[in-house]
Amino acid sequence: MKLTLIFTMILTLSACSTYNAPDSPLLNAAAVWVIMPLQNNSSTPLAAEKAEQILSSQLYRKGINAVIYPKTPLKSLTDILDQTSKYKHAEAWLATYPADYIITGSVEEWHYKNGLDAEPAVGLTLEIKNATNKQSLWRASGSRVGWGRESVSGAGIVVVETLVNGLNFAPAATIE
Numbered sequence: 001m002k003l004t005l006i007f008t009m010i011l012t013l014s015a016c017s018t019y020n021a022p023d024s025p026l027l028n029a030a031a032v033w034v035i036m037p038l039q040n041n042s043s044t045p046l047a048a049e050k051a052e053q054i055l056s057s058q059l060y061r062k063g064i065n066a067v068i069y070p071k072t073p074l075k076s077l078t079d080i081l082d083q084t085s086k087y088k089h090a091e092a093w094l095a096t097y098p099a100d101y102i103i104t105g106s107v108e109e110w111h112y113k114n115g116l117d118a119e120p121a122v123g124l125t126l127e128i129k130n131a132t133n134k135q136s137l138w139r140a141s142g143s144r145v146g147w148g149r150e151s152v153s154g155a156g157i158v159v160v161e162t163l164v165n166g167l168n169f170a171p172a173a174t175i176e
Helices: 002-014 046-059 077-081 083-095 152-164
Strands: 017-021 025-030 033-035 101-112 120-130 138-143 168-170
Touching: 017 152, 033 046, 046 101, 046 152, 101 138, 101 152, 120 152, 138 152
Parallel strands: 025 168, 033 101
Antiparallel strands: 017 138, 101 120, 120 138
16 A cells, blocks of 8 residues: 555656756866757746746856856837847857857746646756757757746756756866
8 A cells, every 4th residue: 555655656746747858968068158048939928038047057056157148138028029139139149259069949838837726837948059060969858847836937947957967078178
């Protein structure tokens, strides 16, 4: 009976999260890392910007001081909802910045679910590219539904941390 209860609890807890986060190739932590705008595919305005800040802090925790693209001033609701100018501005900046790795991705979910518990739901993808040839080096995705009293940002931290834990770093001398 006790074993069945433990097994059921493990299945229930694991059903709240889904990750596809393969291990990366060896990456140079001392290289110049740039976080480009994440695509906001969620229904929550500014969700991508929140995820970018969490990503930056999780990378910093791993010893990577990633630079986030310069923000464009938001003058209206249209600037928030139409991301075209943000991407153009960031791409123009990247063309002048000496980056080694580019981090891109998308936010698929960033909200509280409907209902009495209002659990936070977060889903996102990350991709690391070689800045020189734009070749994709690593891709990962993850989603999580948190507990009723958890914040969306708290659920986002767990997702980003789990994805970033798939990154492998080597000393600079072993990287070409």
